[in-house]
Amino acid sequence: MPELPEVETIRRGLERLEGATLRDVEVRERRFRLRIDEVVLRGLLGRRIERPGRRAKYLLFATEGGGGFIVHLGMSGRLFMVPAGAPLQAHDHVSWWFERDGEVVELRFRDPRRFGLVVSRLHGDLHSHPLFEALGPEPLGDGFSTAYVFAASRGSRRPVKNTLMDARFVVGVGNIYASEALWRARINPKAQAGRISRTRWSRLHAAVVDVLQHAISEGGTTLRDFRSASGDPGYFRNQLHAYDRDGERCSRCASSIRRIVQAGRSTYYCPGCQH
DNA sequence: CGTAGACCCTGCGCGC
Protein backbone atom coordinates (compact mmCIF):
# COMPACT_ATOMS: atom_id res chain seq x y z
CA MET A 1 0.00 0.00 0.00
CA PRO A 2 2.31 2.76 1.09
CA GLU A 3 5.33 4.19 -0.66
CA LEU A 4 7.56 6.92 0.68
CA PRO A 5 4.99 9.77 0.51
CA GLU A 6 2.37 7.74 2.33
CA VAL A 7 4.80 6.59 5.02
CA GLU A 8 6.08 10.14 5.44
CA THR A 9 2.51 11.41 5.73
CA ILE A 10 1.87 8.92 8.51
CA ARG A 11 5.13 9.87 10.23
CA ARG A 12 4.16 13.53 10.27
CA GLY A 13 0.78 12.66 11.70
CA LEU A 14 2.46 10.81 14.54
CA GLU A 15 4.83 13.60 15.56
CA ARG A 16 2.63 14.52 18.48
CA LEU A 17 3.66 11.27 20.15
CA GLU A 18 7.05 12.86 20.83
CA GLY A 19 7.73 12.95 24.53
CA ALA A 20 4.89 10.60 25.48
CA THR A 21 5.56 7.57 27.67
CA LEU A 22 4.87 4.04 26.46
CA ARG A 23 2.54 2.52 29.03
CA ASP A 24 1.35 -0.72 27.49
CA VAL A 25 1.59 -2.94 24.41
CA GLU A 26 -0.71 -5.68 23.21
CA VAL A 27 0.21 -8.11 20.43
CA ARG A 28 -2.82 -10.05 19.20
CA GLU A 29 -1.04 -11.59 16.18
CA ARG A 30 2.71 -12.09 15.94
CA ARG A 31 3.10 -13.79 12.56
CA PHE A 32 4.36 -11.16 10.16
CA ARG A 33 7.23 -10.91 7.68
CA LEU A 34 9.25 -11.33 10.86
CA ARG A 35 7.76 -12.81 14.01
CA ILE A 36 7.12 -10.16 16.66
CA ASP A 37 9.26 -10.57 19.77
CA GLU A 38 6.79 -9.49 22.41
CA VAL A 39 9.28 -9.79 25.26
CA VAL A 40 11.61 -7.21 23.73
CA LEU A 41 8.69 -5.00 22.71
CA ARG A 42 7.37 -5.02 26.29
CA GLY A 43 10.87 -4.29 27.51
CA LEU A 44 10.31 -0.75 26.23
CA LEU A 45 7.44 -0.06 28.65
CA GLY A 46 7.95 3.02 30.79
CA ARG A 47 10.22 4.73 28.30
CA ARG A 48 9.60 8.06 26.62
CA ILE A 49 9.39 8.14 22.86
CA GLU A 50 11.39 10.48 20.68
CA ARG A 51 10.05 12.19 17.56
CA PRO A 52 9.03 9.49 15.06
CA GLY A 53 11.55 9.03 12.24
CA ARG A 54 11.62 7.35 8.87
CA ARG A 55 14.16 5.38 6.84
CA ALA A 56 12.96 4.24 3.42
CA LYS A 57 9.43 2.90 4.02
CA TYR A 58 10.16 2.07 7.66
CA LEU A 59 8.83 4.12 10.58
CA LEU A 60 11.21 4.51 13.51
CA PHE A 61 10.06 5.00 17.08
CA ALA A 62 13.20 5.51 19.09
CA THR A 63 13.04 5.64 22.86
CA GLU A 64 15.12 8.01 24.97
CA GLY A 65 18.47 6.51 25.84
CA GLY A 66 18.52 4.04 22.95
CA GLY A 67 16.41 1.26 21.48
CA GLY A 68 12.82 1.51 20.34
CA PHE A 69 10.68 -0.14 17.71
CA ILE A 70 10.38 -0.11 13.92
CA VAL A 71 7.19 -0.58 11.87
CA HIS A 72 6.89 -1.46 8.20
CA LEU A 73 3.45 -1.40 6.59
CA GLY A 74 4.03 -3.87 3.78
CA MET A 75 1.23 -3.76 1.20
CA SER A 76 -1.82 -3.45 3.40
CA GLY A 77 -0.60 -2.02 6.70
CA ARG A 78 -2.10 0.98 8.45
CA LEU A 79 -0.84 2.77 11.51
CA PHE A 80 -3.14 5.23 13.21
CA MET A 81 -4.14 6.79 16.49
CA VAL A 82 -7.46 6.19 18.18
CA PRO A 83 -8.85 7.17 21.57
CA ALA A 84 -7.74 4.52 24.05
CA GLY A 85 -10.17 1.61 24.04
CA ALA A 86 -11.84 2.26 20.68
CA PRO A 87 -13.42 -0.95 19.38
CA LEU A 88 -11.13 -3.35 17.55
CA GLN A 89 -11.66 -4.09 13.89
CA ALA A 90 -10.52 -7.08 11.87
CA HIS A 91 -6.72 -7.38 11.59
CA ASP A 92 -5.97 -4.84 14.33
CA HIS A 93 -2.92 -6.86 15.34
CA VAL A 94 -0.89 -4.60 17.64
CA SER A 95 -1.71 -1.72 20.01
CA TRP A 96 0.59 0.64 21.88
CA TRP A 97 -0.73 2.95 24.58
CA PHE A 98 1.08 6.24 25.12
CA GLU A 99 0.49 8.60 28.02
CA ARG A 100 1.28 12.25 28.54
CA ASP A 101 -0.09 14.46 31.31
CA GLY A 102 -2.63 11.81 32.20
CA GLU A 103 -3.98 11.57 28.67
CA VAL A 104 -3.72 8.22 26.91
CA VAL A 105 -3.74 7.64 23.15
CA GLU A 106 -3.61 4.30 21.40
CA LEU A 107 -1.43 3.66 18.39
CA ARG A 108 -2.83 0.79 16.38
CA PHE A 109 -1.33 -1.39 13.65
CA ARG A 110 -3.79 -3.02 11.25
CA ASP A 111 -2.43 -5.27 8.51
CA PRO A 112 -4.70 -7.81 6.77
CA ARG A 113 -2.02 -9.36 4.58
CA ARG A 114 0.68 -9.34 7.27
CA PHE A 115 3.47 -8.41 4.87
CA GLY A 116 4.46 -5.71 7.33
CA LEU A 117 6.60 -6.02 10.44
CA VAL A 118 7.23 -4.72 13.94
CA VAL A 119 10.74 -5.16 15.29
CA SER A 120 12.16 -3.80 18.50
CA ARG A 121 15.45 -3.53 20.32
CA LEU A 122 16.32 -2.40 23.81
CA HIS A 123 19.57 -0.59 23.08
CA GLY A 124 21.40 1.35 20.42
CA ASP A 125 20.51 3.47 17.44
CA LEU A 126 17.59 2.17 15.37
CA HIS A 127 19.30 3.45 12.24
CA SER A 128 21.98 0.78 12.68
CA HIS A 129 19.42 -2.03 12.49
CA PRO A 130 20.36 -4.83 10.04
CA LEU A 131 17.13 -4.17 8.12
CA PHE A 132 18.75 -1.04 6.75
CA GLU A 133 22.16 -2.48 5.93
CA ALA A 134 21.76 -2.90 2.18
CA LEU A 135 19.53 0.10 1.49
CA GLY A 136 20.43 2.76 -1.04
CA PRO A 137 20.12 6.52 -0.58
CA GLU A 138 17.01 8.44 0.43
CA PRO A 139 15.51 10.01 -2.71
CA LEU A 140 14.98 13.32 -0.92
CA GLY A 141 18.44 13.32 0.63
CA ASP A 142 21.90 14.46 -0.47
CA GLY A 143 22.99 10.99 -1.60
CA PHE A 144 20.52 10.97 -4.47
CA SER A 145 21.85 13.05 -7.35
CA THR A 146 22.17 12.95 -11.12
CA ALA A 147 25.81 11.97 -10.73
CA TYR A 148 24.83 9.09 -8.45
CA VAL A 149 22.01 7.65 -10.56
CA PHE A 150 24.05 7.90 -13.72
CA ALA A 151 27.09 6.19 -12.20
CA ALA A 152 25.05 3.56 -10.35
CA SER A 153 23.13 2.54 -13.46
CA ARG A 154 26.15 2.00 -15.73
CA GLY A 155 26.40 -1.56 -16.97
CA SER A 156 22.86 -2.51 -15.95
CA ARG A 157 20.79 -4.14 -18.66
CA ARG A 158 17.54 -4.37 -16.77
CA PRO A 159 14.52 -2.15 -17.42
CA VAL A 160 14.82 1.26 -15.77
CA LYS A 161 11.45 0.78 -14.06
CA ASN A 162 12.88 -2.15 -12.13
CA THR A 163 15.96 -0.12 -11.24
CA LEU A 164 13.82 2.64 -9.74
CA MET A 165 12.06 0.08 -7.57
CA ASP A 166 15.28 -1.55 -6.36
CA ALA A 167 15.87 -0.41 -2.76
CA ARG A 168 19.62 -0.84 -3.18
CA PHE A 169 19.51 1.79 -5.93
CA VAL A 170 17.16 4.20 -4.17
CA VAL A 171 14.62 3.65 -1.40
CA GLY A 172 11.00 4.66 -1.13
CA VAL A 173 10.00 4.49 -4.80
CA GLY A 174 7.29 1.87 -5.26
CA ASN A 175 5.02 0.81 -8.06
CA ILE A 176 2.96 3.99 -8.33
CA TYR A 177 5.74 6.55 -8.24
CA ALA A 178 8.07 4.56 -10.48
CA SER A 179 5.47 4.72 -13.26
CA GLU A 180 4.69 8.37 -12.52
CA ALA A 181 8.32 9.51 -12.49
CA LEU A 182 8.95 7.78 -15.82
CA TRP A 183 5.87 9.40 -17.32
CA ARG A 184 7.02 12.82 -16.15
CA ALA A 185 10.52 12.26 -17.54
CA ARG A 186 9.08 10.88 -20.81
CA ILE A 187 11.17 7.75 -20.51
CA ASN A 188 9.97 4.31 -21.56
CA PRO A 189 9.91 1.97 -18.54
CA LYS A 190 11.41 -0.80 -20.66
CA ALA A 191 14.54 1.21 -21.53
CA GLN A 192 17.71 -0.44 -20.26
CA ALA A 193 18.98 1.50 -17.26
CA GLY A 194 22.60 1.35 -18.33
CA ARG A 195 21.89 2.75 -21.77
CA ILE A 196 20.07 5.88 -20.65
CA SER A 197 22.08 9.04 -21.26
CA ARG A 198 23.21 11.38 -18.53
CA THR A 199 20.83 14.06 -19.79
CA ARG A 200 17.86 11.73 -19.61
CA TRP A 201 18.91 10.40 -16.19
CA SER A 202 19.07 14.01 -15.05
CA ARG A 203 15.46 14.44 -16.12
CA LEU A 204 14.43 11.20 -14.44
CA HIS A 205 16.24 12.07 -11.23
CA ALA A 206 14.41 15.40 -11.10
CA ALA A 207 11.10 13.68 -11.84
CA VAL A 208 11.53 11.22 -8.97
CA VAL A 209 12.27 14.00 -6.50
CA ASP A 210 9.48 16.18 -7.83
CA VAL A 211 6.76 13.54 -7.83
CA LEU A 212 7.61 12.39 -4.29
CA GLN A 213 7.64 15.93 -2.94
CA HIS A 214 4.34 16.79 -4.56
CA ALA A 215 2.75 13.57 -3.35
CA ILE A 216 3.86 14.34 0.20
CA SER A 217 2.38 17.82 -0.06
CA GLU A 218 -0.96 16.24 -1.04
CA GLY A 219 -0.86 13.79 1.84
CA GLY A 220 -0.02 10.79 -0.35
CA THR A 221 -2.06 8.73 -2.80
CA THR A 222 -5.22 6.91 -1.79
CA LEU A 223 -6.19 4.25 -4.33
CA ARG A 224 -8.33 2.14 -2.06
CA ASP A 225 -7.59 2.28 1.60
CA PHE A 226 -4.59 4.44 2.43
CA ARG A 227 -5.24 6.71 5.40
CA SER A 228 -3.00 9.02 7.37
CA ALA A 229 -2.40 8.53 11.09
CA SER A 230 -5.52 10.57 11.78
CA GLY A 231 -7.65 8.75 9.20
CA ASP A 232 -7.54 11.15 6.26
CA PRO A 233 -7.09 10.00 2.65
CA GLY A 234 -4.33 11.40 0.42
CA TYR A 235 -5.23 13.55 -2.56
CA PHE A 236 -2.39 12.89 -4.98
CA ARG A 237 -4.44 10.38 -6.94
CA ASN A 238 -5.91 13.29 -8.88
CA GLN A 239 -2.44 14.08 -10.14
CA LEU A 240 -1.49 10.61 -11.35
CA HIS A 241 -0.97 10.67 -15.09
CA ALA A 242 -0.18 7.03 -15.79
CA TYR A 243 -0.75 4.71 -12.85
CA ASP A 244 -4.03 2.80 -12.97
CA ARG A 245 -5.08 4.67 -16.11
CA ASP A 246 -4.67 2.05 -18.81
CA GLY A 247 -7.01 2.71 -21.72
CA GLU A 248 -7.34 6.38 -20.84
CA ARG A 249 -5.87 9.15 -22.96
CA CYS A 250 -2.45 10.51 -22.06
CA SER A 251 -2.89 14.05 -20.73
CA ARG A 252 0.19 15.12 -22.68
CA CYS A 253 -0.15 13.53 -26.12
CA ALA A 254 -3.63 11.92 -26.12
CA SER A 255 -2.28 8.45 -26.90
CA SER A 256 -3.75 5.55 -24.97
CA ILE A 257 -2.05 4.68 -21.66
CA ARG A 258 -0.89 1.06 -21.60
CA ARG A 259 -0.46 -1.48 -18.83
CA ILE A 260 2.37 -3.99 -19.07
CA VAL A 261 3.92 -6.36 -16.52
CA GLN A 262 7.54 -6.02 -15.44
CA ALA A 263 9.09 -8.27 -12.81
CA GLY A 264 5.60 -9.38 -11.91
CA ARG A 265 4.27 -5.88 -11.25
CA SER A 266 2.00 -3.68 -13.34
CA THR A 267 3.64 -0.78 -15.14
CA TYR A 268 1.63 2.02 -16.74
CA TYR A 269 3.07 4.26 -19.41
CA CYS A 270 2.29 6.20 -22.55
CA PRO A 271 3.71 4.61 -25.70
CA GLY A 272 3.12 7.90 -27.52
CA CYS A 273 5.45 10.17 -25.56
CA GLN A 274 7.68 7.93 -23.41
CA HIS A 275 10.77 6.77 -25.29
C1' DC B 1 27.42 -11.53 -10.68
C1' DG B 2 22.72 -9.71 -12.06
C1' DT B 3 18.16 -10.80 -12.81
C1' DA B 4 13.48 -13.03 -13.08
C1' DG B 5 10.16 -15.50 -10.66
C1' DA B 6 7.97 -17.65 -6.67
C1' DC B 7 6.33 -16.74 -2.38
C1' DC B 8 4.44 -14.70 1.94
C1' DC B 9 -1.26 -13.38 3.02
C1' DT B 10 -6.09 -11.55 2.82
C1' DG B 11 -9.64 -9.06 0.38
C1' DC B 12 -11.93 -7.14 -3.49
C1' DG B 13 -13.98 -6.65 -8.04
C1' DC B 14 -15.01 -8.80 -12.14
C1' DG B 15 -16.90 -12.22 -15.49
C1' DC B 16 -19.46 -16.22 -15.87
Add this chain to the structure above:
DNA sequence: TGCGCGCAGGGTCTAC
Protein backbone atom coordinates in the same frame (compact mmCIF):
# COMPACT_ATOMS: atom_id res chain seq x y z
C1' DT C 1 -26.50 -15.27 -5.98
C1' DG C 2 -22.20 -17.73 -5.82
C1' DC C 3 -17.71 -19.04 -7.40
C1' DG C 4 -13.20 -18.80 -9.35
C1' DC C 5 -9.79 -15.88 -11.05
C1' DG C 6 -6.67 -12.09 -11.27
C1' DC C 7 -5.02 -8.41 -9.06
C1' DA C 8 -3.34 -5.32 -5.12
C1' DG C 9 0.65 0.50 -2.87
C1' DG C 10 6.38 -4.60 -0.57
C1' DG C 11 10.33 -7.29 0.30
C1' DT C 12 13.03 -11.61 0.43
C1' DC C 13 14.71 -15.91 -1.09
C1' DT C 14 15.93 -19.17 -4.68
C1' DA C 15 17.34 -20.72 -9.09
C1' DC C 16 19.29 -19.77 -13.26
